[in-house]
Amino acid sequence: MTIYSLCYKTSMKNFRISILGFILISNLSCTSGDTPLMIASQHGHVKAVEVLVECNSNVDLQNKDGRTALMEASSRGHAYVVDKLLECSANVDLQNRWGKTALIFASLNRHADVVDTLLAKGANVDLQNINGQTALIYAAENGHADVVEKLLFKNANVDLQDCSDQTALMYASWDGHADVVEKLLFKNANVDLQDYSGKTALMYAAENGHGEVVELLKNASEGDLHSKSKRRCVKKSH
Numbered sequence: 001m002t003i004y005s006l007c008y009k010t011s012m013k014n015f016r017i018s019i020l021g022f023i024l025i026s027n028l029s030c031t032s033g034d035t036p037l038m039i040a041s042q043h044g045h046v047k048a049v050e051v052l053v054e055c056n057s058n059v060d061l062q063n064k065d066g067r068t069a070l071m072e073a074s075s076r077g078h079a080y081v082v083d084k085l086l087e088c089s090a091n092v093d094l095q096n097r098w099g100k101t102a103l104i105f106a107s108l109n110r111h112a113d114v115v116d117t118l119l120a121k122g123a124n125v126d127l128q129n130i131n132g133q134t135a136l137i138y139a140a141e142n143g144h145a146d147v148v149e150k151l152l153f154k155n156a157n158v159d160l161q162d163c164s165d166q167t168a169l170m171y172a173s174w175d176g177h178a179d180v181v182e183k184l185l186f187k188n189a190n191v192d193l194q195d196y197s198g199k200t201a202l203m204y205a206a207e208n209g210h211g212e213v214v215e216l217l218k219n220a221s222e223g224d225l226h227s228k229s230k231r232r233c234v235k236k237s238h
Contacts, residue, residue, distance in 0.1 A: 037049065141175060177213075185217075
């Protein structure tokens, strides 16, 4: 039996005894570049992870795609594994070959408790992948309103644009996620920003027939216009 098959096992009864013979090779990887710690983290095997880190497994090793054990656990929502890896000083902001971080994976897959943990450990909320997308953009696009709220509470840049000049508001509007749009607007998301093709969030919502979102954006835009008009009037009165 290899160390890899041990990591796949759900029963950890004799794991500690079996692992002793593999201490020196605990950082070896298979053809994909996955280490025993990555495999155990993927499957949420807390006991295996504990033993492996005790054997000095490198928590920040990356496989051929640049993924780490923390990314694997975060992507699958294994909160206890995430906690353990962070206790062992796993680098919370490492990026894979496409620029994704543990926070992006957790936000994309709506693992709100993991998002909380990563943010508490100082995860950079505005790191962008190679396409310029952030955790907020992924959460907004997929309609994860609870995650969006957590990211905004940590001051995520609401108007950050990706490589196509699209914002979280545009993605949420395109897919009709009214609850997300409302949260973004509450944080003063710019409704007038345009992407590479000149489209705004309102145009995307209208194109896809999302009436509720259209109304939210229209009201936000009108409110902004009224606010600007009032400011101009105040200046003139002086």
